[in-house]
Amino acid sequence: MSDAYVETTxxxxxxxxxxxxxxxxxxxxxxxxxxxxxxxxxxxxxxAGPLDYxxxxxxxxxxxxxxxxxxxxxxxxxxxxYRQSTSLEALTAAATVSRRYLGLGNSDxxxxxxxxxxxxxxxxxSWRKRRKITTRVVDDLSCxxxxxxRLGKDxxxxxxxxxxxxxxxxxxxxxxxxRPQLLQAxxxxxxENSDRREDQKRRKALKxxxxxPKEIVNRETCRDLGDAIFxxxxxxxxxxxxxxxxxxxxxAESIHKKAEKP
Amino acid sequence: xxxTAINIPKVQRHAPPQSPDETGTPTTNxxxxxxxxxxxIVVETHGATAIAPVIEIDRLYExxxxxxxxxxxxxxxxxxxxxxxxxxxxxxxxxxxxxFVQRAQxxxxxxxxxxxxxxxxxxxxxSLHFAFTNLRGTPLTxxxxxxxxxxxxxxxxxxxxxxxxxxQRVEELEECGLEVDPPDLGDLLEDAESASNE
Numbered sequence: 489m490s491d492a493y494v495e496t497t498x499x500x501x502x503x504x505x506x507x508x509x510x511x512x513x514x515x516x517x518x519x520x521x522x523x524x525x526x527x528x529x530x531x532x533x534x535x536a537g538p539l540d541y542x543x544x545x546x547x548x549x550x551x552x553x554x555x556x557x558x559x560x561x562x563x564x565x566x567x568x569x570y571r572q573s574t575s576l577e578a579l580t581a582a583a584t585v586s587r588r589y590l591g592l593g594n595s596d597x598x599x600x601x602x603x604x605x606x607x608x609x610x611x612x613x614s615w616r617k618r619r620k621i622t623t624r625v626v627d628d629l630s631c632x633x634x635x636x637x638r639l640g641k642d643x644x645x646x647x648x649x650x651x652x653x654x655x656x657x658x659x660x661x662x663x664x665x666x667r668p669q670l671l672q673a674x675x676x677x678x679x680e681n682s683d684r685r686e687d688q689k690r691r692k693a694l695k696x697x698x699x700x701p702k703e704i705v706n707r708e709t710c711r712d713l714g715d716a717i718f719x720x721x722x723x724x725x726x727x728x729x730x731x732x733x734x735x736x737x738x739x740a741e742s743i744h745k746k747a748e749k750p
Numbered sequence: 751x752x753x754t755a756i757n758i759p760k761v762q763r764h765a766p767p768q769s770p771d772e773t774g775t776p777t778t779n780x781x782x783x784x785x786x787x788x789x790x791i792v793v794e795t796h797g798a799t800a801i802a803p804v805i806e807i808d809r810l811y812e813x814x815x816x817x818x819x820x821x822x823x824x825x826x827x828x829x830x831x832x833x834x835x836x837x838x839x840x841x842x843x844x845x846x847x848x849x850f851v852q853r854a855q856x857x858x859x860x861x862x863x864x865x866x867x868x869x870x871x872x873x874x875x876x877s878l879h880f881a882f883t884n885l886r887g888t889p890l891t892x893x894x895x896x897x898x899x900x901x902x903x904x905x906x907x908x909x910x911x912x913x914x915x916x917x918q919r920v921e922e923l924e925e926c927g928l929e930v931d932p933p934d935l936g937d938l939l940e941d942a943e944s945a946s947n948e
Binding site (some may be wrong): 504505507508510511538541542545562591592593598601602603605606607608609610612613616639661666 | 843933
């Protein structure tokens with residue numbers, strides 16, 4: 489049986505989506521593999537993405553002391569750059585009229601505090617669990633410090649650092665540069681005419697690595713490589729385990745590897 | 751099991767102040783501890799710098815009935831909840847046990863009102879609330895009942911708990927299968943993800 493190389497989306501489902509079908513599926517998927525490998529790159533992306541989002545939500549509750557205002561702020565942000573999702577609308581409505589999913593207490597401020605405490609607990613507990621959900625943690629990043637989330641005196645979360653150290657070449661660079669043919673295959677797997685920003689950045693980062701192997705790979709390039717990192721470093725006897733098959737499958741298959749959904 | 755208040759003589763205002771033991775001899779055995787001269791309080795020393803006055807929590811926060819002190823009221827409520835859970839542990843039938851657990855559950859909203867005692871306190875009470883919410887009326891298993899009882903007893907012994915230690919207790923609740931997070935947190939993250947993928 490092949491091993492599972494656990495990508496950020498699966499780590500997120502397990503750690504930050506308690507009591508959801510996605511968490512159940514992710515846990516069941518891990519149980520199917522004898523060896524499950526969590527690259528530190530997943531931890532880095534998880535901290536800078538989903539965990540940071542929860543920290544933002546927590547901080548908004550601290551500042552507004554209102555669950556209603558926090559959901560409102562969330563929906564405005566969603567309207568600004570993205571769509572407003574149905575369940576977010578429902579949650580905003582719930583904060584106003586329904587008590588079904590609300591926390592303890594009688595007032596909006598009480599509910600905000602209940603969610604604040606719940607988020608503090610989840611953020612800290614999920615951080616502690618991150619290295620325990622797989623059989624092994626692999627591909628350590630010597631240029632990235634895994635520092636636990638901290639609550640400041642102002643009660644706001646500090647999740648720094650979220651990136652690798654500045655002024656230091658990415659520790660993955662030598663391995664990446666040693667396989668230019670793989671980098672080219674990965675680049676070819678990304679549609680040239682894609683209008684998605686992450687695709688454009690990934691193609692650009694791969695091109696730079698191929699064309700200018702003597703250039704230093706900085707932390708921005710490392711971040712932009714994103715999904716390509718998983719396909720590249722996934723061991724030959726493993727599959728990339730991800731909920732985002734749309735992006736990962738073409739990359740993995742371009743270098744004769746596999747990506748699977750939980 | 752009921753929490754029994756220990757009858758310790760009141761400390762007199764003119765009693766001599768406690769002074770730390772400066773013997774420099776580390777001790778780990780209770781029998782080697784050094785009792786203090788303070789009347790009514792046993793002070794155990796464990797080495798030069800460690801001084802451990804053994805004062806029951808009820809003694810420490812003793813106050814007349816009807817007091818407005820938050821911590822005293824919280825201790826009373828915790829005692830009620832612990833006693834209900836102890837009765838549940840002793841119950842002969844699951845239904846009888848669940849009746850007592852429900853009574854303990856009803857103290858949680860009142861206890862939450864005293865969360866300013868400390869974030870450790872708040873996070874435990876809050877997590878218990880969500881644990882019961884997620885059970886959707888399903889009775890606690892014996893293991894879960896014991897864990898909730900133990901955690902509340904520990905909280906009552908040390909109500910002013912730092913967040914870090916409160917979260918450790920929450921992890922104990924999780925270990926016995928209780929789901930301690932709000933059921934809709936996952937939805938919030940889904941929203942952010944689906945929005946960012948647009």
